[in-house]
Amino acid sequence: MNLKSGNKDLDDEELLQLLNRAKFNDSRALGKLCVHFYSKIYRFIYYRVNTVEDAEDLTSEVCLRVIKSIHEQKGSFYAWIFRIASNMITDHYRRRVVRSNVESVGESIEEMVDAGSKQSELIEQQNLRQALRRLTEEQQEVIVLKFIEGYDTDEIAHLVGKSTGAVRAIQFRALTALRNMSDMEKFIEKDRKI
Amino acid sequence: MERDIELLLDNCINEMRNRKSVDESIAEHPQYAGQLQPLLRLVQKIETLPQPEPTPEAISGTLINLGHHIAQYSMTFEKPTAVVKMRKKSSVFNIIRRPKIAWAFNAAFLFLVVLFSAATISANSVPGDFLYPLKLATEKIKFMLTFNSEKKAELRLTFSDKRLQEMIAVFQQSGKLDTTLLKEMLDEAKLALEETKIPTDTASVFVTKLRHVNAYQKDVLEKIRPQVVSSNRKIVDEAINMCDSRSRWMRRMMNEENEISPDSSEPGSMDSPQRTPRSKQKSDRRQWGPECDWMR
Numbered sequence: 153m154n155l156k157s158g159n160k161d162l163d164d165e166e167l168l169q170l171l172n173r174a175k176f177n178d179s180r181a182l183g184k185l186c187v188h189f190y191s192k193i194y195r196f197i198y199y200r201v202n203t204v205e206d207a208e209d210l211t212s213e214v215c216l217r218v219i220k221s222i223h224e225q226k227g228s229f230y231a232w233i234f235r236i237a238s239n240m241i242t243d244h245y246r247r248r249v250v251r252s253n254v255e256s257v258g259e260s261i262e263e264m265v266d267a268g269s270k271q272s273e274l275i276e277q278q279n280l281r282q283a284l285r286r287l288t289e290e291q292q293e294v295i296v297l298k299f300i301e302g303y304d305t306d307e308i309a310h311l312v313g314k315s316t317g318a319v320r321a322i323q324f325r326a327l328t329a330l331r332n333m334s335d336m337e338k339f340i341e342k343d344r345k346i
Numbered sequence: 347m348e349r350d351i352e353l354l355l356d357n358c359i360n361e362m363r364n365r366k367s368v369d370e371s372i373a374e375h376p377q378y379a380g381q382l383q384p385l386l387r388l389v390q391k392i393e394t395l396p397q398p399e400p401t402p403e404a405i406s407g408t409l410i411n412l413g414h415h416i417a418q419y420s421m422t423f424e425k426p427t428a429v430v431k432m433r434k435k436s437s438v439f440n441i442i443r444r445p446k447i448a449w450a451f452n453a454a455f456l457f458l459v460v461l462f463s464a465a466t467i468s469a470n471s472v473p474g475d476f477l478y479p480l481k482l483a484t485e486k487i488k489f490m491l492t493f494n495s496e497k498k499a500e501l502r503l504t505f506s507d508k509r510l511q512e513m514i515a516v517f518q519q520s521g522k523l524d525t526t527l528l529k530e531m532l533d534e535a536k537l538a539l540e541e542t543k544i545p546t547d548t549a550s551v552f553v554t555k556l557r558h559v560n561a562y563q564k565d566v567l568e569k570i571r572p573q574v575v576s577s578n579r580k581i582v583d584e585a586i587n588m589c590d591s592r593s594r595w596m597r598r599m600m601n602e603e604n605e606i607s608p609d610s611s612e613p614g615s616m617d618s619p620q621r622t623p624r625s626k627q628k629s630d631r632r633q634w635g636p637e638c639d640w641m642r
Contacts, residue, residue: 179416183409190408194400208400212408219412277395284392298359299392305356320352327355327385 291326502538564589
């Protein structure tokens, strides 16, 4: 199973070699490994926290946690790092007062304007992003892995340690919940009229 | 029903990834179109969300932090090495756990136990016994594995004593004198002296010990002499004479040593007329006691 559909530059054998070297505290291997999974983890975290700064801080913390406990790593590397990232997000929400949505909307819109997107699309995307954050943790995890990271259902099942059927069920419930959210309903209606 | 819709939704999402439109995907399942369509349109919207990329500054900042951490980790915390060592150990145990290797280990262990038991039992064997060759082999191996000359001399003395005990045991059992054992007894005692380096304190102690053994051997031979058949009595007499002459030689040598030792540290003592040159002592030692015809 190829678990790296989002990142094609490292095959399974190369990853295994890097991991073996990293377990011997090889600083080059640790650095290369960190660069390799940084973007993946960043994207995974980005849609589950309020600000870019939070996403960057948490990704950095995940990297440190990975490096600290790399010698204890067993089984699938990606499942392991996503589990760490998921736990870090949970801890983040436990220990910090969540900033108000209004504040985060402002920040995110500014960031996206910088990226050169249209204003109406930006508002839609921002609504969607807020709706995503109202889902349960496991629903957020499945949606981000599926539609942001680009994994298929079997791969997600392997990463989150659930059956394929369970992942399909979570996916269905997550999409239904998103549709049922009032602002999302409006968003879809508007899209139909257009 | 719910399972079906979950599976259908997943299949439709996969078809959309293969460049099918929402309408094309749900066309095959018209009965679920009402449920699937809004969900698939939502999926389309989610997939248009931007793929955020971290800034190079964020990555480099993390790498710098990691560099500090790795440096501290390497200097203060040796856990990875310990873990590797533990894994290596466990891998050795894993090898032993393999059936063939475990069988070989068990067989080797059993062989060693049998060999050790046989060697222990053979210690009391005498010529003609089944285990006597094993006793001689054990003695040879023991001697070959001994590298210290003093310990070698001690072993020779032990072997000489063992030959005497064997000779007595054979004589008590059969009433016959085993001349081969007698010859070996005398040979081992001679070789024991040749192994020692004279003069040293321990060598002097050893020569005294050898003298006692020699005297004991002479006593034993004198005691069994009347019971030996007349044809062998001459051999016993010669052996007794040899023990006697050896005893005299050793007594003389010890006296000379005692005379040399107090002056050896004084300047000019080399010119002492009483001193026997060491090279001379060595040559004498090699010829201690006359060899008999039956020993050749």
